[in-house]
Amino acid sequence: MGETALGAPVLEMKGITKRFPGVLANDGVDFTLLKGEIHALLGENGAGKSTLMKILYGLYMADAGSIRVEGKDVEIREPNDALRLGIGMVHQHFMLIPQFTVAENLVLGAEPTTGGVFLDMKAAIKKVKQVSEHYGLAIDPTARIMDISVGMQQRVEILKALLRGAEILVLDEPTAVLTPQEVAELFTIMRNLRERGKSIVFISHKLKEVTEISDRVTVVRRGRVVGSVQTSTTTVDALAGLMVGRAVELVVEKGPSNPGDDVLVLQDVYALDQRRLPAVKGVSLTVRGGEILGIAGVDGNGQNELVEVITGMRRATSGKVLLKGTDITNWDPRRLSGKGVVHIPADRHRHGLVLDFTVAENMVLQTYYKPPFTRGTSLNWDAIRHEARRMIEEYDVRTPSEDTRAGSLSGGNQQKVIVARELSRSPELVVAAQPTRGLDVGAIEFVHSRLVKARDEGKAVLLVSLELDEIMALADRIAVMYEGVIVGIIDRDEATEEQLGLMMAGAAGRGGR
Amino acid sequence: MTFDAQTIKYLVIDILASTIPLATPLILAAVGGVFSDRSGVVNIGIEGMILIGSFTGVLTSYYTRNPWLGFLMAGLSGCLTAWFHALASIKYKANQTVSGVAVNIMATALTGFLLKAIFDRAGQTERVVKLARWTIPVIKDIPIVGEIIGSGPPPVYIAFIVVALAHIVMFKTVLGLRIRACGEHPEAADTAGVNVALIRYGCVMMSGFLAGLAGGTLSLGELSLFKEGMSAGKGYIALAAVIFGRWTPVGAMWASLLFALADAIQLIAQNWGFTLIPQEFMLMFPYVVTMAALAGIIGRSTGPAASGKPYVRRGV
Numbered sequence: 001m002g003e004t005a006l007g008a009p010v011l012e013m014k015g016i017t018k019r020f021p022g023v024l025a026n027d028g029v030d031f032t033l034l035k036g037e038i039h040a041l042l043g044e045n046g047a048g049k050s051t052l053m054k055i056l057y058g059l060y061m062a063d064a065g066s067i068r069v070e071g072k073d074v075e076i077r078e079p080n081d082a083l084r085l086g087i088g089m090v091h092q093h094f095m096l097i098p099q100f101t102v103a104e105n106l107v108l109g110a111e112p113t114t115g116g117v118f119l120d121m122k123a124a125i126k127k128v129k130q131v132s133e134h135y136g137l138a139i140d141p142t143a144r145i146m147d148i149s150v151g152m153q154q155r156v157e158i159l160k161a162l163l164r165g166a167e168i169l170v171l172d173e174p175t176a177v178l179t180p181q182e183v184a185e186l187f188t189i190m191r192n193l194r195e196r197g198k199s200i201v202f203i204s205h206k207l208k209e210v211t212e213i214s215d216r217v218t219v220v221r222r223g224r225v226v227g228s229v230q231t232s233t234t235t236v237d238a239l240a241g242l243m244v245g246r247a248v249e250l251v252v253e254k255g256p257s258n259p260g261d262d263v264l265v266l267q268d269v270y271a272l273d274q275r276r277l278p279a280v281k282g283v284s285l286t287v288r289g290g291e292i293l294g295i296a297g298v299d300g301n302g303q304n305e306l307v308e309v310i311t312g313m314r315r316a317t318s319g320k321v322l323l324k325g326t327d328i329t330n331w332d333p334r335r336l337s338g339k340g341v342v343h344i345p346a347d348r349h350r351h352g353l354v355l356d357f358t359v360a361e362n363m364v365l366q367t368y369y370k371p372p373f374t375r376g377t378s379l380n381w382d383a384i385r386h387e388a389r390r391m392i393e394e395y396d397v398r399t400p401s402e403d404t405r406a407g408s409l410s411g412g413n414q415q416k417v418i419v420a421r422e423l424s425r426s427p428e429l430v431v432a433a434q435p436t437r438g439l440d441v442g443a444i445e446f447v448h449s450r451l452v453k454a455r456d457e458g459k460a461v462l463l464v465s466l467e468l469d470e471i472m473a474l475a476d477r478i479a480v481m482y483e484g485v486i487v488g489i490i491d492r493d494e495a496t497e498e499q500l501g502l503m504m505a506g507a508a509g510r511g512g513r
Numbered sequence: 514m515t516f517d518a519q520t521i522k523y524l525v526i527d528i529l530a531s532t533i534p535l536a537t538p539l540i541l542a543a544v545g546g547v548f549s550d551r552s553g554v555v556n557i558g559i560e561g562m563i564l565i566g567s568f569t570g571v572l573t574s575y576y577t578r579n580p581w582l583g584f585l586m587a588g589l590s591g592c593l594t595a596w597f598h599a600l601a602s603i604k605y606k607a608n609q610t611v612s613g614v615a616v617n618i619m620a621t622a623l624t625g626f627l628l629k630a631i632f633d634r635a636g637q638t639e640r641v642v643k644l645a646r647w648t649i650p651v652i653k654d655i656p657i658v659g660e661i662i663g664s665g666p667p668p669v670y671i672a673f674i675v676v677a678l679a680h681i682v683m684f685k686t687v688l689g690l691r692i693r694a695c696g697e698h699p700e701a702a703d704t705a706g707v708n709v710a711l712i713r714y715g716c717v718m719m720s721g722f723l724a725g726l727a728g729g730t731l732s733l734g735e736l737s738l739f740k741e742g743m744s745a746g747k748g749y750i751a752l753a754a755v756i757f758g759r760w761t762p763v764g765a766m767w768a769s770l771l772f773a774l775a776d777a778i779q780l781i782a783q784n785w786g787f788t789l790i791p792q793e794f795m796l797m798f799p800y801v802v803t804m805a806a807l808a809g810i811i812g813r814s815t816g817p818a819a820s821g822k823p824y825v826r827r828g829v
């Protein structure tokens with residue numbers, strides 16, 4: 001392994017075709033990876049990127065096509081085959097066991113032993129330390145996965161692949177869950193690995209990232225390759241066009257806001273987190289009709305808990321939440337939903353979707369008990385399907401039909417199902433947490449325009465995002481949250497990235513703490 | 514009756530000495546349950562596997578007059594029964610609760626039928642050769658302790674050895690790590706190259722084997738015959754012990770001992786003619802404790818995350 005010269009192909013996938021019920025996910029895809037390059041795989045939600053990589057990793061079987069690794073024809077029937085061939089993958093949704101330690105996760109499947117039977121944890125920890133030092137990826141082998149940050153978890157995933165001797169590393173949307181600092185660290189790691197002759201496939205929807213880190217880009221659209229280019233010869237706009245097949249507005253068109261009455265008022269709200277430690281520590285703020293209030297902050301500074309309090313998923317331990325003057329503190333989600341509070345949750349698998357339900361069922365999760373979806377005591381499936389088809393059309397959800405299991409949609413299309421359901425419920429208040437996580441540029445453009453539209457119709461929009469770009473593009477006013485408190489609220493027009501960055505790091509407040 | 518020191522001493526020894534044999538089938542079955550659950554398959558069918566084991570054990574001893582062979586066959590028959598459950602829940606991704614309940618119903622019907630067909634009797638078989646008691650040399654001479662565990666049916670000692678081995682396998686070996694991985698996050702295990710189906714088959718069948726031995730303990734260790742329905746809910750109590758013991762072999766052992774203690778108190782109270790607490794309440798004890806454990810009143814119990822869910826490699 002590894003005898004391929006730099007710049008020569010280490011991996012050639014030819015004519016890969018994969019059909020799922022109702023979708024042609026890969027349609028004769030050719031993909032070549034050179035030794036020592038970072039190769040970005042770009043494409044709309046549902047274009048077939050993850051599918052192609054899962055075929056490479058032995059999780060799916062291709063219906064047709066061939067794979068060559070280091071010039072030899074290979075057959076990859078299961079992950080073990082891929083691992084043996086030096087192919088490692090960091091999945092879009094992490095494959096780590098939360099209860100296990102870092103070292104246990106790392107050695108699982110190829111454990112060092114004493115006597116061939118007993119787990120040799122000392123050797124495991126030593127090996128982990130060696131590899132992590134070799135690649136400059138510091139990690140505590142004895143920490144439990146559930147206690148470490150997402151960025152660290154990703155590091156574990158990368159190490160897992162390296163430990164198994166990966167020469168080819170697939171990173172499926174590795175940056176979607178990272179903070180900007182963590183992204184910067186990841187890029188350093190990637191460059192470092194490239195230096196050592198590893199070849200990396202990098203999937204991302206963020207064109208800026210792609211142009212920054214990759215050497216070449218292959219663009220997939222609806223299961224087919226539409227082009228492969230040298231990154232240095234292209235631009236963000238050109239890539240966006242190639243991806244979506246039309247020109248994309250990368251900046252949001254939006255007029256000045258026209259704020260009306262107070263819709264959401266928080267008065268000195270306190271709440272605890274999962275571990276029963278204070279997470280929200282006296283937050284007061286107001287969102288008016290006709291404006292978008294953005295909450296910026298580094299992940300884990302109480303934003304999630306705050307959103308959960310507003311949407312009835314977490315108890316406020318003290319303080320008040322008012323909606324148009326009505327005290328809605330600690331109402332349950334169904335009652336809030338009846339009052340016109342809609343919620344696009346940050347964790348789509350835990351809170352947004354029932355993965356085993358169909359798209360149509362997911363789309364009426366909050367409204368199924370009301371006419372026209374209910375007739376007497378039974379569901380009116382005609383009406384439900386009809387409405388689902390309308391939403392699929394309007395929000396461009398890429399799904400074979402409304403009867404498809406939500407869990408089988410691509411990550412981005414799952415997100416669109418949620419956005420469609422929530423925004424079509426004529427809301428008073430929209431609470432959007434990471435509404436575009438994992439979406440392609442076209443879909444982001446669409447969701448952004450819908451949020452602006454809601455604003456222009458006089459709705460109040462509370463936007464929580466870890467991406468400063470998104471906040472800057474959409475918000476009319478920006479609140480920065482740090483360690484459970486709002487450290488300042490500024491008008492968008494007065495805000496600069498530098499200032500916000502400082503506030504997010506807890507370095508500067510506005511008007512004191 | 515007076516409660517002088519001597520009486521209390523007898524009473525306590527009497528209770529503890531009955532606790533151990535009562536706990537034995539529970540321990541064996543519960544350790545099996547730990548394996549199955551830890552690998553990600555809920556085995557409600559333990560109850561039926563105990564029943565099949567107790568019948569097969571007696572049947573074998575009846576024909577061969579070799580109770581040890583009977584005991585072994587009890588385990589193997591439980592293992593075979595478990596294979597059906599494994600097939601349904603792993604290969605065919607059936608609902609594991611339904612499959613387990615089906616095993617229990619089938620076991621009741623099958624043993625009832627075979628009892629009639631082979632022994633031509635209803636209710637119970639005739640007596641067969643049972644396992645001879647063991648006496649443990651040094652321990653039997655220790656005061657009090659000797660009276661409690663100095664001698665007893667062999668399965669008693671086997672059960673404690675099984676607990677020790679199970680603990681080592683589960684927490685010290687590569688196999689144990691993989692078993693736990695399959696129960697927590699089968700996809701992660703799969704992508705790391707672990708054969709999830711193989712591990713699950715093995716664990717479910719192991720659990721069937723131990724449940725079968727639990728059955729053999731009932732029919733060849735304590736009694737020397739098979740009675741219809743002689744598992745009498747022990748499989749369910751063993752499942753309760755799995756949960757209350759937090760899915761560890763040692764925990765399951767202590768839970769089994771606790772539940773058996775409650776049972777022993779109840780039995781001895783009857784013998785001594787106490788009626789302070791109605792018998793029914795004592796019988797409820799294991800279930801009440803388990804519910805309290807699950808509800809988080811007595812510590813928090815959360816089982817293996819993927820237990821009960823079939824693993825499907827999406828879209829193959």
Ligand SMILES: Nc1ncnc2c1ncn2[C@@H]1O[C@H](COP(=O)(O)OP(=O)(O)OP(=O)(O)O)[C@@H](O)[C@H]1O
Binds near residue numbers: 408828
């Ligand atoms: N297991 C599956 N069963 C059925 N259909 C599937 C399955 N996995 C993927 N698909 C379908 O195949 C298509 C390609 O999906 P894939 O996950 O490869 O997209 P993607 O390019 O990774 O998109 P995203 O950027 O949203 O993650 C989608 O239409 C999806 O619905």
Ligand SMILES: [Mg+2]
Binds near residue numbers: 092172410
């Ligand atoms: Mg994907």
